[in-house]
Amino acid sequence: MKKKRIYLNAFDMNCVAHQSPGLWVHPEDQSHRYKDIEYWVELAQILEKGRFDGLFIADVIGIYDVYGNDKSTTVKEATQVPVNDPILLVSAMANATKHLGFGITASTTFEHPYPFARRMSTLDHLTKGRVGWNIVTSYLESGTKNIEVGDKFEHSKRYDIADEYLEVLYKLWEGSWEDDAVVRDKEKRVFTDSDKVHEINHHGQYFDVPGIHLCEPSPQRTPVLYQAGASEKGRKFAGKHAECTFVSAFNKEAVAAYVKDLREQASLNGRDPQDIKVFTLVTPIVGRTEEEAQAKYEEYAKYISYEGALSLVSGWSGVDFSEYDPDQEIEYIETNAIKSVLEHLTKTDPNKKWTVRELANFAGIGGMGPVFVGTPEQIADTFEEWIDDTDIDGFNLAYAITPGTFKDFSELVVPELQKRGLFKTEYEEGTLREKLYGKGKAKLPENHVGSSYRNLGHQLKVNS
Template sequence: MKKKRIYLNAFDMNCVAHQSPGLWVHPEDQSHRYKDIEYWVELAKILEKGRFDGLFIADVIGIYDVYGGDKETTIREATQVPVNDPILLVSAMSHATKHLGFGITCSTTFEHPYTFARRMSTLDHLTNGRIAWNIVTSYLESGTKNIEIGDKFQHSERYNIAEEYLEVCYKLWEGSWEDGAVVKDKEKRMFTDPTKVHEINHHGKYFDVPGIHLCEPSPQRTPVLFQAGGSLRGRQFAGKHAECTFISAPLKEATAAYVKDVRTQAREQGRDPQSLKVFALFTPIVGRTEEEAWAKYEELSSYISYEGALSLLSGWSGVDFSQYDPDEEIKYIETNAVKSMLEVLTKSSPNKKWTVRELANFAGIGGMGPVAIGTPEQIADTFEEWIDETDIDGFNLAYAITPGTFIDFTELVVPELQRRGRLKMEYEEGVYREKLFGKGQVRLSEEHIGSSYRNNHLQEQA
């Protein structure tokens, strides 16, 4: 049986402490250079050397202010703040590379679709079709203090907004300009045939966008669509819209259940369930020997910030962990979000009693995803087990230190995965969507909901 190919994203954020709070103080960590465009260019070159498919750049609008009931710990520990805009990094990185894709996180709650669609089309042009959009609805209420959105922040309402947001974007990207609209006819002094550019005439509950898309069609038109919602509503949304999804779960059982459900959601939308690629969060700690790998892990763990980890966990869960003793068992915290988190953590070890301190140490390197520790062969074994037993398609690799974690992986693990036939030896030509789904897959597939908004749809509306 043919081995399933492994797809790889690097997982980063335009900030200091992303998924491993406290490790920015490690002498080899360079995340403090996040403001330096040369850092990002160097990282992009490392990832392309390692045959990564993409760089997945997270983002948040707002800050983590649940821990301690304020933002003091988050600011002191640099827990995803200060945080800069991810989209502005891409032009320089794409200029320094040829094949690496770029996944940009942007929120449907805080961004208007008309201007957002233009920015993404611009990037798709400038990168020759190497752009993906990680669709998020945002979850930090601190963001609403600075951007007034009224009562639209309820979970179900955010997804209702997102549905219409995608509809507007599809109309702009897929339907406003016909394929032959740009003629560049100097003799007729006609750059664009105006009869082939159409207003989208969108008038909905949340958005009124009557006009044309401001950009001519980019290589992919619609960027590759990522989504990371784990709730039932999020999985339904992914089944309808996402081409790739991202999951953060520490155990194979929870991951496999998510994959099965999200593929079912895709099937119910009339899509091939295997057309949806699922990436799981993982943090690799690799050494040339097992002893070296574990020594590295112990040394890295010594830099974990207890309060920094809990400020992240409090923000993710909505529970203020500062109110609990470090050695208190989490089972006494009566919150559904934490119950579900604890259930995932303890499913394979029901007798394990998790304390707040243990949870902080667990999340201190790589967030809520697994940490793989070992030799290149052991890391490859682990990756193969997850691919084969959970039906995921690849990994979003977080770092303990940057770019060191990515350098180690590129130099040590990548050759082993290539030797096993799990990772490509060379990039194929084409846009990002073709690299993920195959030659000729430049645009959204015909079975995708977005394809129904192509030009003929708008002409029928007119």
């Protein structure tokens, strides 16, 4: 049986420490350089040298103020604040690389689709088609205190809004401009054939967007669509829209259950279930020997911040863990935050009872995904095992320290994966979508809902 090719993203955020609160104190960690474009360019070059498929950049609007019902712990611990805009990093990194893809997180709750469509098309042009969009609906209620969203923040309604949001974007990206609208005819002094540029006339429940897209068609038109919602509503949304999904869970069983349901959701939407590439969150800590790897992990663990970890998990789950004794067991509570966090904790393995202290130690390095500790051979073995047992396609690699975790992986584990024929030795040419799905597949496939908006001009003529 032929082995699956493994896909790899680095997982980062334009902030300090990202998923490993407390480890910014480590003498080798450079996340404090997040403000410097030189840091991001160096990171992109490390990742491209390691043949990573992409850099997946997380983002949040708001702060983690659930823990202690206050911002003080989050601000003191630099728990994803200060946090800068992710999209502004990409032009410089793209200019310094040739193949690396970039996944940008942006929220359908806080970004209006009309200017957002222009921003992503601009980036797709500047990167020659190397961008993806991580579709999030946002979960921090602290963000809504600063941007008025009314009653749109309720969990299930957020996905209804996101569904219409995508409809607006498909109309703009896929339908507003015909492929040959731009003629650049200097003799006739015509840059664009206006008959081939169409107003989208969208008047929906949540958005009114009547006009044309402001950009000519970019290499991919629609960026590669990522999605990270693992709740039931999120999986249904992903089955309809996502090309790649990102899941974080504690064990293989939880990941396998997610993948199985997700692929079924894709089938229900008339798609090939294997068209969705699933990345799961892991943090690799690698050494040339078992002893070296274990010593590295134990050293990193000394820097875990108990309060910093719980301020993150409180924000993700909507539960104030400062009210719990460290040895108290955790039970499921319905919230408006990331419902899958508590579902994984309390429902995936009914025999596993988590205490607050265990949760803090688990999330303290790499967030809500497992930490793999070992030699390059052991890490590669574990990757193969997860691919075989869960039907995922690849991994989002969080870091303990940056760029050290990514550098170690590139130098030690990537050659082992390549030796086993599991990972590319050279990049394919083309856009990010072509690198993921094959040459000539720069645009959304015909079985994707977004492709139905391509002949918008013809549809408008027929309906008029």
